[in-house]
Amino acid sequence: MKICIVGGVAGGAGAATKLRRLDEQAEIILFEKGEDISYANCGLPYYIGGEIKQKEALLVTPPALLRKRFRIDVRTSSEVTQIHPQEKVIQIRNHLTGESYTETYDKLVLSPGASPKKFSIEGIDLPGIFTVRNVRNTLEIDEYIQKNQVNSCVVAGGGFIGVEMAENLRLRGMEVTLVEFTNQIMAPLDREMANILHQEIISKGVNLKLGTGVSKLESQSDHSLIVSLTDQSQIHCGMVVLAMGVTPENGLAQQAGLKLSVGNSIQVNEFFQTSNPDIYAVGDAIAVTHGVSGEEALISLAGPANRQGRSVAANVLGQHQTNGKIAYGSSVVKVFDLIAASVGLNEKQLAKSNQNYLKTYVHPFSHATYYPGATQISMKMLFAPDGKILGAQAVGAENVEKQIDVIATVMKFGGTVYDLEELELCYAPPFNSAKSPVNMLGFTAANILKGEMPVFYAEQIPQIDQENSIFVDVSTPPEVLMGTIPNAINIPLDELRERLSELDPNKKIYVTCRVGLRGNIATRILLQHGFDVYNLSGGYKTYRLVNTTFSQENP
């Protein structure tokens, strides 16, 4: 069997080596249009920041090793320019020699990846304007900074790469402005959760500009750049990094007449076969099946790409591995001293869908509070009326992605919030609490579903009929001095039973505290005394996150 693979990074290189392990006799040719294969694309920003010091570290598997150890015919700087599906022939251009030639195939695997989106912005091709996709781009940025002694940068786009680049350029000592067109960075999170990250990057000296985009780029005589934004402001800087999302590389697939799917990604079946049964596709260029919605989705992450590479190899050789196409979008990003992780659908996505959903917020500590160093993790979970988990988000300083990994695992089994209640997770004071953050999400969600804890949400407050409502903060007076929800009276929890007569039983009672725990106890007391009572999910801490806005010019 002769197998040609287009693209030599996560999906392609993984498919190639797994193919060889499964079949010693197959002829395997790997075409990569760039200079490098199997490089550490997720590590590129950290090379810029100096965290990764050797460029060799970015090259995970050199071509020589693939040739020698796996007998894979690796051809770099070799772009597959055309597929002739009828003849099962591909056309290749060697960028080093300029020559073109053809190869036949029995099976073809496409792993072309996704390329940075480019918008038609005036001046976008000027020197000093970069995208970050491969090792060469990264080295070019590094050289440009050194050569031009660049000390300021505009990063356009607040996704994974934009945020990681902003952090790393800042850690390199630059003045950094991060410009994001929507009202939040890190789209996998909902805005109130992203607000924690906004605070963090501002506190680390990054100039954050939300709700505005780059409209024009101009070069000065000293090689510096003027960046004009859609809010009419201008920024003078030494260079610009464009990280405004990626788009599937579907050129070859389109040319070959393969069916496309959501976002012009390549459509594949559960075996990763495209609409042509001898052509397979994996990685950032394909549409996966979203594990929650069941719909086709674009999830451009390294984990799924690697698993797809393994899986497609087995399928090309006639095994039937069908579960690889499902993805949940488990992801994590480091943002200076914080960690943000998420899985599944967020509220923005759910609000647009027909899915009924509920949500809960908790702010538990990262490990036992009596052991030094515990920090709060802010968590949000979305779930269906039957308890099925739809998505979760967590932001904090330690043990953050661990919580999301566990929830992602429950979601793989179609699990519910009741399963989270019962999970038995490793506990010792330095690592966890006896009731883990994931348990707490389960407890609060189950309490909501069972009717044991009616809740309200911070964003509903403006709509609440003030006339017929009483807002009660059950925190202590010193805590309430630090802030509370509008028009709240203060009845500390431990005085509540003695002060029930202060509450009009004909009004709805809206209870809050700092994070929702004491509010829950107060709600239980009031419920059993016949009040119509609701607890603020996540307490005043969530209220603050929901109601934080960041001016476009930070201090």
Next chain:
Amino acid sequence: MKICIVGGVAGGAGAATKLRRLDEQAEIILFEKGEDISYANCGLPYYIGGEIKQKEALLVTPPALLRKRFRIDVRTSSEVTQIHPQEKVIQIRNHLTGESYTETYDKLVLSPGASPKKFSIEGIDLPGIFTVRNVRNTLEIDEYIQKNQVNSCVVAGGGFIGVEMAENLRLRGMEVTLVEFTNQIMAPLDREMANILHQEIISKGVNLKLGTGVSKLESQSDHSLIVSLTDQSQIHCGMVVLAMGVTPENGLAQQAGLKLSVGNSIQVNEFFQTSNPDIYAVGDAIAVTHGVSGEEALISLAGPANRQGRSVAANVLGQHQTNGKIAYGSSVVKVFDLIAASVGLNEKQLAKSNQNYLKTYVHPFSHATYYPGATQISMKMLFAPDGKILGAQAVGAENVEKQIDVIATVMKFGGTVYDLEELELCYAPPFNSAKSPVNMLGFTAANILKGEMPVFYAEQIPQIDQENSIFVDVSTPPEVLMGTIPNAINIPLDELRERLSELDPNKKIYVTCRVGLRGNIATRILLQHGFDVYNLSGGYKTYRLVNTTFSQENP
């Protein structure tokens, strides 16, 4: 309803507060024979070590708060001495006043915990000999050390408390000898995994004595102690901590004629009801249902005790919560700079059962190797021939318990090694690899089950027929110089295809490398060339762990 609770720590205090949240009217009396309730028992060793500095931090929920906030009638220094189940009456002795009295109950919840095992060792009651159970014990140890300027200690017992005490006393600057009667510390691990911890504690200056126990204790005129061991040696030290395991506090249950279970623990049904339907029991004193074996088991851990407390409250009030009794033994312990975690059954337990099992070892890195600071995690997983996961163990310096949490979650759903292959876990270079350690366990286990990677295990080597076998280390020559398995020839992986003629096809080929990855590739090559070939699971690194012995006297 009048509910009496015996025992005010994890299970009892948790039950009391959940009862109140569910039922504002119930009369709830909490009896605790000690001085403190709801204290941080898992934190006690860290107070000795100075990591936790304030003794107030050890008192998680003071009695006043339980009284005020939860209207629980908390009675400390109050020992329940007898149950009269027919009359539904208990007898209580107040240790402060000396008086005895009775209380009636509608429902009784026993959460007496477990007490340190005491053996009939001569001199065991001498001054300077301690156990660690509660805050008072801990403060006594601290005072004794300060008053007597103790600078050396013998810790007897290598379980959680013994190991944590040895670490913390050592961090306080003492000469510490850790004595363990079996051939390993941390019984939840198998010995080869515990060997990593043995190395760690020896490297941190603890004198580790395995395979010997305390036979006699003698006091000197200067208050110092002579500890005689069963290996005939003697140790002169300033104090002794006995941590030789715990035993369920079943006195009350026995007196009341309640049925006992494994290890003389209290037998309960899925609602935590004892053999008397009005008496419930939770915590370290009860037998749980082991999630893997389905058998009654003693699992003394804070996580399950806390969940049981919540669950029993609901059941006492007539809800039917039935899943709380199942436990998997998920646990983690910090051992100086290492972390060890495990879940489910270990190989020692499986070898004694009728369960057929297989196993796999991997030594993946804690995060992407190209990002600084990655360290190896040594992992072992046990699984059934149908792929069901039976147990897992991990030892390393970071991201260790995270792996076990994920596996514990899969096990809760009865999941298999194939599920581990498909898990989509959060990945970014500082936190994980694109193929996570858990994925690697799944890949290797699935390869074994599918026959794609026949394996052998390090402990089988002495039994292998040398005459008809060839051992091949496919590492590089410099690596092989660092050590290899007995009688291995060296054929580096990248030369293997050219040197196949050196291997007698009539012999069995046993392949190894450093951790098993290159061995897998070599095995795939040789299998497809018709050889009868086996890969050493976990490679030479596992071989070393299996074959390490620690002399009873360390350097």
